[in-house]
Amino acid sequence: xxxxxxxxxxxxxxxxxxxxxxxxxxxxxxxxxxxxxxxxxxxxxxxxxxxxxxxxxxxxxxxxxxxxxxxxxxxxxxxxxxxxxxxxxxxxxxxxxxxxxxxxxxxxxxxxxxxxxxxxxxxxxxxxxxxxxxxxxxxxxxxxxxxxxxxxxxxxxxxxxxxxxxxxxxxxxxxxxxxxxxxxxxxxxxxxxxxxxxxxxxxxxxx
Amino acid sequence: xxxxxxxxxxxxxxxxxxxxxxxxxxxxxxxxxxxxxxxxxxxxxxxxxxxxxxxxxxxxxxxxxxxxxxxxxxxxxxxxxx
Numbered sequence: 001x002x003x004x005x006x007x008x009x010x011x012x013x014x015x016x017x018x019x020x021x022x023x024x025x026x027x028x029x030x031x032x033x034x035x036x037x038x039x040x041x042x043x044x045x046x047x048x049x050x051x052x053x054x055x056x057x058x059x060x061x062x063x064x065x066x067x068x069x070x071x072x073x074x075x076x077x078x079x080x081x082x083x084x085x086x087x088x089x090x091x092x093x094x095x096x097x098x099x100x101x102x103x104x105x106x107x108x109x110x111x112x113x114x115x116x117x118x119x120x121x122x123x124x125x126x127x128x129x130x131x132x133x134x135x136x137x138x139x140x141x142x143x144x145x146x147x148x149x150x151x152x153x154x155x156x157x158x159x160x161x162x163x164x165x166x167x168x169x170x171x172x173x174x175x176x177x178x179x180x181x182x183x184x185x186x187x188x189x190x191x192x193x194x195x196x197x198x199x200x201x202x203x204x205x206x207x
Numbered sequence: 208x209x210x211x212x213x214x215x216x217x218x219x220x221x222x223x224x225x226x227x228x229x230x231x232x233x234x235x236x237x238x239x240x241x242x243x244x245x246x247x248x249x250x251x252x253x254x255x256x257x258x259x260x261x262x263x264x265x266x267x268x269x270x271x272x273x274x275x276x277x278x279x280x281x282x283x284x285x286x287x288x289x
Contacts, residue, residue, distance in 0.1 A: 028285070035281050039273040044265050057277050064281045112246075118209035124246040144260035163254065164261045188218040195253040202249070 016080055023071045035064060038081055042088045048160060049092040051149065055099070056092070063091035089165060090175055096157065105152040110193035127202050140201070147197040155190035162187050208236040213243045217250060 014022065014033050022030025039060065046056035046063075067087050074083055113121045148156060161172045162183070173183045213236050219225050220233045237244055 028282075031285055032278075032282055035278055036273065039278060039281070040269060040271075043273060043277070044268040047268070048261065048264075057274075057280075060277070061281050061284065065284055068285060112214050114211045118211040120210055120214070120242055120246070123242045124249060126245040127249045127252060138263075140256070141260040141263050144256050145264060148257060148260070159257070160261075163257060184218070191218070191250060191253055191257075192214075194257060195250050198253060198256065199249065202252075 020071075020074070020076075020080060023068070031068065034067075034080075038084050039064075042085065045085065045088055045165065046092045048164065049089065049157065050095060055095050059092040059095045060088060062094075063088040066091065085165070086167075086171070086175070089161065089167070093157070093175060096153070100153065104154055107152050107155055107189050107193050110151075110196045111189060112192065112196075125199075125203060127199075143201055144194075144198065147194055150197060151190055151193055155186050155193060158183055158186040159190040159194070163191075208232050210236075210240060210243055213237070213240070214246065217247060221247070221251065 014030060019030055019033055019037075023034060042063070043056060043060050046059040047053065050056050050059060063084070067084050070087075074080070112124075115121055148159065151159065157176070158172060161167045161175065162169070167175070169180045169183050173180045176183065213220075213233065216225070216233075220230065225233065237247065
């Protein structure tokens with residue numbers, strides 16, 4: 001263990017079948033390889049869903065333990081990393097559910113509203129062509145992240161799972177314990193709401 | 208088709224989930240409605256910005272190694288479960 005702590009990345013990387021056989025055999029070196037190989041990227045995933053470091057670390061820890069317990073049930077149809085990714089997303093969602101204390105905010109104010117003749121009350125304006133290429137692109141992207149965090153949680157979660165984690169509608173619905181229709185509706189509303197939140201900032205960038 | 212319907216089913220239109228005849232109705236509305244055209248374009252760019260913003264963050268986060276104390280905590284917990 002001392003050598004490991006002083007040279008944490010010195011382990012040779014095992015190929016996937018060897019790694020899997022090692023995990024199934026309870027081999028400590030295989031487990032360490034597994035944790036180091038996937039841990040960094042999956043900590044990013046947990047952090048994104050949970051929005052804080054402590055919860056993200058706890059979720060990652062839960063996920064690795066859960067994966068280790070279930071390793072005999074891994075059927076090899078997906079890549080090991082893909083399988084583990086689902087387990088991490090699930091562990092993060094469980095923590096998200098546990099910590100939720102407030103009733104969900106409504107998203108209605110961020111959706112388009114219509115006149116009696118079905119036109120938008122605030123007619124959408126064209127976004128400037130150059131908004132994303134401007135010198136302050138870094139600032140714009142930071143603003144986008146901030147606005148994603150402002151979305152009501154049920155919508156933010158669907159947006160992350162579908163657009164960023166690239167889960168399909170079916171998997172997202174299964175992980176959230178809801179229907180495909182609800183996932184599709186929430187994704188569309190989340191994107192609409194994010195557009196509303198970004199609209200004044202992007203239009204201002206025109207000058 | 209009116210603007211409310213266009214806005215409601217925009218996502219299906221954009222991601223090719225509509226049958227050909229319904230797509231044609233969307234395109235007909237789009238050709239004559241500058242508001243919906245602007246909305247569609249900004250919606251599409253919202254998705255691109257959202258992905259770019261989080262990719263940008265991920266790139267930075269991946270550059271940092273996983274905290275060693277977290278690796279050790281996960282490794283130490285292992286014998287308890289197997």
